[in-house]
Amino acid sequence: MAKKILFINQEISPYVPESEMSSIGKLAPQKTVEKGFEIRTFMPKWGNINERRGQLHEVIRLSGMILIINETDHPLIIKVASMPSCRTQVYFIDNDDYFTKRQMGVDDKGVPYTDNGERAIFFARGVLETVKKLRWVPDIIVCQGWMTAVIPLYVKTAYSEEPSFASTKVITTLFGNLYDAIVCDDFRDCIAFRDVDGSVLDNYPENIGYDDLAKLAIQYSDGIIEASPEIDASVVEFAQNSGKPLLKYPGDDLGQAYADFYNALLD
Secondary structure, eight states: OOOEEEEEESOOTTTSOOOHHHHHHHHHHHHHHHTTOEEEEEEEOOTTOOHHHHTOEEOTTTOOOEEEETTEEEEOEEEEEEEGGGTEEEEEEEOIIIIITSOSSBOTTSOBOTTHHHHHHHHHHHHHHHHHHHTOOOSEEEEESGGGTTHHHHHHTTTTTSTTTTTOEEEEEEOSOOOSSBSOTTHHHHTOBTTBOGGGGTTSOSSOBHHHHHHHHHHTOSEEEEOOSOOOHHHHHHHHHTTSOEEOOOTTOHHHHHHHHHHHHHO
16 A cells, blocks of 8 residues: 655745745655655645636635634635646645735745744644545655644644544655744744643744744654755754754755655654
């Protein structure tokens, strides 16, 4: 039986502009399918995604859940589109306030949104709740970008006894070009869910930055992949000191390297 890989991506080409991250967001699932794995893929429904061109449509049976973050209700909308390059579907996490009415991580002036940390929490919980509804149990979750940084934490704590994730391994994929800003003012309050509270951040600075998010993801992951040759030095050092399996940047020929890393983590 084929092993199941859940890709949770911040960016995937061609739905968002071409970048190092969006290119790998497209290529990694494609190469993984070619290696015989079964996959599912999620990403945010950023406001700059053209729904008509991408042929997105809402999945009514998966939409409608209300996620409570910092005592505020937020409706979860799920959309889907087909990704021809790997003959699979991409599920999009949407919400009017967090995604539809916004750009991606920064506004029109290039300034990071002041609630990006809260957006990442909504995205993480939205993905995990939707995977539960799909009744699809991943062997490995591969996380890409700061938008996915709290997923390893939630999988290993708040969702650790859920049948969908009880035995799941989590991989964090590291990139460069982190924003020089804090993720949101009340991140410690927003992250609270089930048995998780702000104390999980006791060893981090008072103001959580994007490099701290990467370190938090590493802390709760089972493996780490360097997906760029230009990763923040402090993040690389944190990954190396974690003692966890680490795949160094494999260059353009990532298909076999990633497949070998997945299989080694499952052995």
